[in-house]
Amino acid sequence: MTVRSPCIGACRIAPDTGWCVGCARTLAEITAWGGAGDAWRATVVAALPDRLGRAASRNGSSVNQKTSLAIKSQ
Template structure:
């Protein structure tokens, strides 16, 4: 849970795992599971706006990888 939004889980800065490749049949990134639109606006989204995306990614099994890559994202990735 976060301090500002007690109902929201503490999560990495981004689901990005530095494996940025869009699968044409699903239009999802093979690394993080987000759509191009989600990737494009991620930096300007509020935590509340990100919550349903995180929930979908967790349900689809993408979030475990983002926990490992969070330090890489914090060091310079913008996605």
């Protein structure tokens, strides 16, 4: 099984969290993604819903639905 990238093309690192506003990965995770194995990718993807929820509650905005659906489909 290949774990797909959760990137939705809304790439910008939030200075307060260090997470991408589109996919909630760190810059280090984004950089390592291409050479990483599926076990590592799955671990990163498993952490994203919590990060997105925390970011949404901090910002008072809803979680990006496109990102949420992409993560759930993996």
